[in-house]
Amino acid sequence: NTVLRATDIGFGGGASSVTGTGTLELSPVSATASIEIGQDDPGQFALDATDIAALADGFAGIVVGQPTTGAHAITVGAASTFTDPLTLEAPVAPGSVAINAQLNANEGVTINGSGATTTLAADIVTAGAPIEINDAVVVAANVQLDTTNGGGSAGGANVGITGTTNDFAAGTNTLTLSAGTAGTATLGNDVGDSAPLAALTINGASVIESVATD
Numbered sequence: 001n002t003v004l005r006a007t008d009i010g011f012g013g014g015a016s017s018v019t020g021t022g023t024l025e026l027s028p029v030s031a032t033a034s035i036e037i038g039q040d041d042p043g044q045f046a047l048d049a050t051d052i053a054a055l056a057d058g059f060a061g062i063v064v065g066q067p068t069t070g071a072h073a074i075t076v077g078a079a080s081t082f083t084d085p086l087t088l089e090a091p092v093a094p095g096s097v098a099i100n101a102q103l104n105a106n107e108g109v110t111i112n113g114s115g116a117t118t119t120l121a122a123d124i125v126t127a128g129a130p131i132e133i134n135d136a137v138v139v140a141a142n143v144q145l146d147t148t149n150g151g152g153s154a155g156g157a158n159v160g161i162t163g164t165t166n167d168f169a170a171g172t173n174t175l176t177l178s179a180g181t182a183g184t185a186t187l188g189n190d191v192g193d194s195a196p197l198a199a200l201t202i203n204g205a206s207v208i209e210s211v212a213t214d
Contacts, residue, residue, distance in 0.1 A: 005029050005066075008045050011054035019056040025063040031092070032071045035064060038078030038101055049078065057083040065089030071114065076103050076122070083107065085129070090114055097135065099124060099143075106149075108157070111135055115163060120145075120175070128153035128180070136163035136189075139173045139197060146178040156180015156204070162188040170195040179204030 001022040007029055011018050018024075028035065028045040036046040047064065055062060062084050065072045071092040081104040088097055088111045095114040099122050103109065106127045111118050113135025121140040124131055127149040147156040159177045165187065167173050175197055177185040185204040191197070 001025070001060075003027075006045070007033075009047065009051065011051045013054060015053045016056035018054045020059050022059065023061045023063060024055070024059050025067070027064065027066045027070065027089070028072070031066050031069040035072050035074045037064065037074065037076045037103075038080040041077070047080075049080070052080055052082060055082070055084070059084040061085040061087060063087045063089060065095075067091070067112070071095040074098070076101050079122075080104065081106070086110070087112065105129070108132075113163070119168070125149060126153075126157065128155055128157055130157040130183070131159045133161045134163070135161075137161050137165045138168050139165065139175045140168040142174045144176040144178060146176070147183055148178050148180040154181055156183040158183045158186065159204070160184075160186040160188065164189045164193060165191045165197070166193065166195040167197045168195070171198050173197060174199040174201070176201040177204065181205055184208060 003025040034044045040046045040048040067089045070089045072090045075098045079102045085107045086105040091112045093114040094116045096116050097118040102122045103124045108129030109131050111133045118135040119138045120143040123144045125146045131145050156179045159179045179185040184206045185202045186208040
């Protein structure tokens with residue numbers, strides 16, 4: 001496994017030039033530094049499209065953010081595609097994650113938040129691999145968590161949210177969980193307890209709701 005920490009990072013070797021088989025952690029030196037994914041943002045740690053394209057398929061996982069101490073504000077600011085399992089780490093308050101542009105991670109996405117909220121304003125899509133959000137969620141657009149790659153991987157995979165799920169503005173936005181014909185959709189906490197969604201749609205082989213849904 002490899003850990004790369006810096007105030008910023010840039011891979012200049014071209015597409016698929018960064019190779020490995022273990023886990024690759026990419027994170028700022030500071031546990032409180034912000035992280036931008038998909039586009040460059042001068043003055044902060046950023047993985048732009050060129051950096052992401054440089055990551056060759058074959059890693060056991062790509063970890064963005066410090067796993068145990070990260071209090072990062074992580075933003076996906078432009079559409080991004082990762083070919084290996086992706087974990088976004090902001091586990092320490094006031095860490096947060098904002099998905100403002102579509103995030104594609106062919107082999108799965110895990111978000112480890114601080115409880116200070118993952119905001120979904122765009123889709124997360126995988127190709128038959130799980131999506132797990134270990135955080136509270138605010139839905140800020142009509143959003144889909146899709147493990148079927150738009151139907152291209154019909155079997156799908158598990159989709160789970162462990163924290164509460166609420167609308168950014170009550171009754172405005174919709175959330176769809178697409179776990180496919182083989183996956184399980186799990187809601188581990190209240191949905192709409194403070195701001196109900198306009199609609200919640202769940203597609204999966206099975207559904208687990210451990211608490212009430214408003």
